[in-house]
Amino acid sequence: MDKFITLKGIAAPLPIVNIDTDMIIPKQFLKTIKRTGLGISLFYEMRYDHQGQELKNFILNTKPFNQSKILVAGDNFGCGSSREHAPWSLKDFGISCIISTSFADIFYNNCFQNGILPIVVSPENSKKLMDFASDQKEFEIDLPSQNISVEGEKIGFDIEPYRKERLIEGLDDIGITMNYEQSITDYELLQKKNKPWIFKDIK
Amino acid sequence: MSTDSPKTLFDKIWSDHLVKQRDDGTSLLYIDKHLVHEVTSPQAFEGLKIASRPVRRPSATVAVADHNVPTFNRENIEDEQSRIQVQTLANNTKEHGIEYFELSDKRQGIVHIIGPEQGITQPGMTMVCGDSHTSTHGAFGALAFGIGTSEVEHVLATQTIVQKPAKNMRISVNGDLPFGVTSKDLILYIIGQIGTAGGNGHVIEYAGSSLKPLSMESRMTICNMSIEAGARAGLISPDQITFDYLKGRPYAPTDEHWQQAIDYWSSLPSDTDAFYDKELVINSSEIAPMVTWGTSPEDVVAVSGLVPDPSSAKTENKKKSIERSLDYMGLKSGTKITDIKLDKIFIGSCTNGRIEDLRSVASIVKNKKIAPHVEGMIVPGSGLVKLQAEEEGLDVILKDAGFDWREAGCSMCLGMNPDQLKPEERCASTSNRNFEGRQGRGGRTHLMSPELAAASAIKGSIADIRDFD
Numbered sequence: 001m002d003k004f005i006t007l008k009g010i011a012a013p014l015p016i017v018n019i020d021t022d023m024i025i026p027k028q029f030l031k032t033i034k035r036t037g038l039g040i041s042l043f044y045e046m047r048y049d050h051q052g053q054e055l056k057n058f059i060l061n062t063k064p065f066n067q068s069k070i071l072v073a074g075d076n077f078g079c080g081s082s083r084e085h086a087p088w089s090l091k092d093f094g095i096s097c098i099i100s101t102s103f104a105d106i107f108y109n110n111c112f113q114n115g116i117l118p119i120v121v122s123p124e125n126s127k128k129l130m131d132f133a134s135d136q137k138e139f140e141i142d143l144p145s146q147n148i149s150v151e152g153e154k155i156g157f158d159i160e161p162y163r164k165e166r167l168i169e170g171l172d173d174i175g176i177t178m179n180y181e182q183s184i185t186d187y188e189l190l191q192k193k194n195k196p197w198i199f200k201d202i203k
Numbered sequence: 204m205s206t207d208s209p210k211t212l213f214d215k216i217w218s219d220h221l222v223k224q225r226d227d228g229t230s231l232l233y234i235d236k237h238l239v240h241e242v243t244s245p246q247a248f249e250g251l252k253i254a255s256r257p258v259r260r261p262s263a264t265v266a267v268a269d270h271n272v273p274t275f276n277r278e279n280i281e282d283e284q285s286r287i288q289v290q291t292l293a294n295n296t297k298e299h300g301i302e303y304f305e306l307s308d309k310r311q312g313i314v315h316i317i318g319p320e321q322g323i324t325q326p327g328m329t330m331v332c333g334d335s336h337t338s339t340h341g342a343f344g345a346l347a348f349g350i351g352t353s354e355v356e357h358v359l360a361t362q363t364i365v366q367k368p369a370k371n372m373r374i375s376v377n378g379d380l381p382f383g384v385t386s387k388d389l390i391l392y393i394i395g396q397i398g399t400a401g402g403n404g405h406v407i408e409y410a411g412s413s414l415k416p417l418s419m420e421s422r423m424t425i426c427n428m429s430i431e432a433g434a435r436a437g438l439i440s441p442d443q444i445t446f447d448y449l450k451g452r453p454y455a456p457t458d459e460h461w462q463q464a465i466d467y468w469s470s471l472p473s474d475t476d477a478f479y480d481k482e483l484v485i486n487s488s489e490i491a492p493m494v495t496w497g498t499s500p501e502d503v504v505a506v507s508g509l510v511p512d513p514s515s516a517k518t519e520n521k522k523k524s525i526e527r528s529l530d531y532m533g534l535k536s537g538t539k540i541t542d543i544k545l546d547k548i549f550i551g552s553c554t555n556g557r558i559e560d561l562r563s564v565a566s567i568v569k570n571k572k573i574a575p576h577v578e579g580m581i582v583p584g585s586g587l588v589k590l591q592a593e594e595e596g597l598d599v600i601l602k603d604a605g606f607d608w609r610e611a612g613c614s615m616c617l618g619m620n621p622d623q624l625k626p627e628e629r630c631a632s633t634s635n636r637n638f639e640g641r642q643g644r645g646g647r648t649h650l651m652s653p654e655l656a657a658a659s660a661i662k663g664s665i666a667d668i669r670d671f672d
Contacts, residue, residue: 015523016527017520017521017524018499018524020499022636022638031242031271031284031285031619032288033249033288034249045640074520076399079399079400081617081636082333082334083242083243083351084243084333084351084353087351104400104403104433105435106349106435109350109351109354160367161227161228162227162228162229174256174357174361177231177363177365178360183222184361184363187222187233188233195327
């Protein structure tokens with residue numbers, strides 16, 4: 001997985017609340033069996049007209065925001081469907097940091113599996129950052145020190161230490177869990193005694 | 204937590220599945236059952252292949268194609284991408300020795316319908332699936348939640364998942380449900396009360412006297428939409444109704460294991476005085492038949508109400524969001540909900556595609572015709588639900604009323620298959636999401652109970668079941 005340490009650039013403002021994963025990547029793009037190539041379809045219905053032409057007034061279609069690596073969005077970002085196609089499409093577009101006042105749980109988890117940093121800020125700071133984003137100010141995200149810097153202002157953020165470590169190191173969860181193979185096997189053998197109807201196949 | 208302090212149902216399932224509490228604050232949780240479908244699994248299997256990792260315990264996984272399958276003429280899936288995706292699931296499950304219910308199998312259906320139907324879903328289990336509506340299975344007192352594809356891969360490889368404990372929230376609903384009010388209305392009402400982010404970070408346990416008499420089907424409808432309240436999982440304590448539902452189902456425990464299982468399941472309900480981080484108590488008399496007017500499941504109003512006025516919003520954000528929704532939905536504030544004219548009716552989905560739902564619809568439309576301008580579609584939740592309905596003659600009643608009678612799948616709940624709304628078409632839907640574009644680009648969805656949808660089909664506009672004869 002890609003590491004995330006620091007990130008510098010302008011941020012695209014998207015002041016809509018409850019942006020759901022259907023909005024981020026609509027159903028017709030879920031037929032793929034690959035993780036890549038979804039960036040072009042990100043926010044499809046807001047970004048393209050019925051003929052598939054780019055809508056000029058959508059933020060990610062306008063310069064310089066079409067190059068944004070950071071998104072500042074309204075409350076409860078990523079609600080709805082669990083589709084990991086949502087973070088895949090954001091990442092493929094080039095976005096690896098999303099700032100909001102809150103995220104839906106599954107989407108939040110999915111971000112960390114893909115080297116994307118979701119940052120939760122207070123409503124006041126969200127408003128401030130939304131304005132900075134609209135004014136095309138440069139954002140600097142520093143994960144090790146847990147700070148967003150814009151225009152000389154520093155806004156700190158919280159992140160659970162294990163999530164931070166995984167992002168900074170680009171660690172693979174499966175690899176880490178496989179180190180606990182013996183504990184998993186022990187658990188199964190114990191539970192076979194307690195709940196034999198669930199562990200019939202465990203010898 | 205000490206072992207003798209009072210525990211919630213969630214706490215009990217959690218501690219019973221804890222493989223390892225790790226130093227970094229995360230827990231490794233064992234997963235008893237993993238349900239897999241065609242849309243969110245191909246990349247997970249691909250990941251295993253790239254890393255040369257096997258599936259750790261194939262018998263703990265069951266697979267079915269449901270999201271992306273046509274509901275008619277499906278011997279040969281026309282859409283190439285859909286066909287490849289379904290075939291990929293068949294190939295992957297074969298390669299790894301995972302049980303797969305084929306499209307032609309009568310047990311095929313929506314993953315959250317067939318789990319309970321087969322008795323795969325059982326109290327006290329941990330269950331995951333790459334689908335947010337996995338919360339459905341919580342109706343059995345199983346800790347069940349949706350995961351992303353990377354986590355699907357993790358579970359396939361290790362039979363565990365990395366988690367931090369959720370917070371406990373209890374919503375108690377007390378009193379008999381008023382006339383015309385179903386479990387769908389109850390959950391829509393709750394989402395309206397706490398909002399789509401109200402359950403974030405929590406597992407919601409539903410309790411109270413209103414739930415006690417409810418069937419498993421009705422309980423599943425409630426837990427199903429927990430995700431629409433932001434919670435990852437919903438839970439209801441298992442009881443005699445749960446045990447009676449499970450007894451004799453193909454995957455349910457048998458013989459000496461049955462009593463052993465009952466003993467275990469009976470130990471699961473939350474202890475008196477267990478601690479909840481959040482509590483909400485609702486009196487059932489507050490609840491009326493509910494309908495959504497906007498583009499978020501929290502945009503609900505009683506069917507006897509009006510389309511809201513943005514200027515009544517408490518915050519500027521909320522006002523903007525109401526304006527945006529009304530614009531998308533093509534509605535004017537102040538319009539009576541029962542004056543909203545409909546183009547389509549969709550009965551189905553993991554929320555309301557079970558036999559009980561079809562029985563309710565049939566009882567309402569019997570010897571009636573749906574309005575001439577309305578198209579109605581019924582998609583049973585599984586092949587077995589369809590067969591059962593046909594055995595009871597429900598299909599004849601429904602077809603006589605003018606409904607299309609389809610094969611099982613997710614269908615127009617998410618519109619990945621050809622069943623979609625056209626721009627500006629308005630639909631009464633028994634599904635779970637009214638998001639912009641969810642049922643088809645520009646399509647307008649009003650969520651409601653099967654009873655309301657059936658009455659609305661006859662009337663041609665949204666109907667109040669309480670005034671319907």
